[in-house]
Amino acid sequence: MGNSCINQLRFLIFLIASLAGAYQSYGFHHLSPKPRVPLFVFGDSLYDPGNNNYINTTPDFLANFLPYGETFFEFATGRFSDGRLIPDFIAKYAKLPLIPPYFQSSYRQFVYGVNFASGGGGALVETHEGKAIDLKTQLRYFKNVEKQLRRELGKEGTDQLLANAVYMFSIGGNDLLAPNPIFSSFSTEEYVGIIVGNFTEVLKEVYKAGGRKFGFLSLLPLGCLPYVRAHNAEGNGETCVKDLTDLAKSYNAALAQKFKQLRKQLKGFIYSNFDFFNAVTQRLSNPSKFQGSEEWMLW
């Protein structure tokens, strides 16, 4: 993940900072000396800090070997990056510790949040089923964490923690890149609707648990992913696959619409939807303008 790209994420950081500010200005700091904005992370390889190391999967869903991790951690943590991921930077700017993978976390760390993301995971259970952790299962794990927090912190403390937390999502790309053949009879629009529908169900569950502050990442131009271009029958291995990029665009548009609806439907629901599509497009079309990054995504 390039530093310049990270700069674009000041959005989310701003969200967290302003939330921390709001928290203080309501005077809650009288009750608790150290206001925290925990980070609960859901999603796919863009956000997976190593959860896939703990599941039974195949090598292509793992990033537990070099050069993954070489520029920052100096070993392969399971992140699909040579360095840190977006949630790692957000945690840093929010003055939180690194948010651990769910399978590596203990109650003591739950109060700063937990990361449930899984490389290859989708909003649909059928996407890479059995090889990655789908969003519904990630929600189930979140509910386990919630239960444990309620046991340890009690109702009031947990309600406050969950309402104060930021919930970050990066999901949907794998559903579009690797649709399960059982969906082949659906039109593109219907299929996008199913993904958005399932994603929305999960958001509503997090809201029901008390979550209010959400951070989203739109899909990048999927047809320009290096491995997609390498497998493109047309062109010289450099050419983007337009249909896939258009599909990502439709999904982004449908989801942006849905978020606006949720904002109206769910009292207190606030969000930031980072335009990752545009951020990546700009970097692909004018890479020299964004030079000087120390860390790059491998795919």
Ligand SMILES: *[C@@H]1O[C@H](CO)[C@@H](O)[C@H](O)[C@H]1NC(C)=O
């Ligand atoms: C969620 O996805 C399943 C397939 O995994 C589908 O049958 C169901 O209709 C979807 N739900 C919504 C609300 O879109």
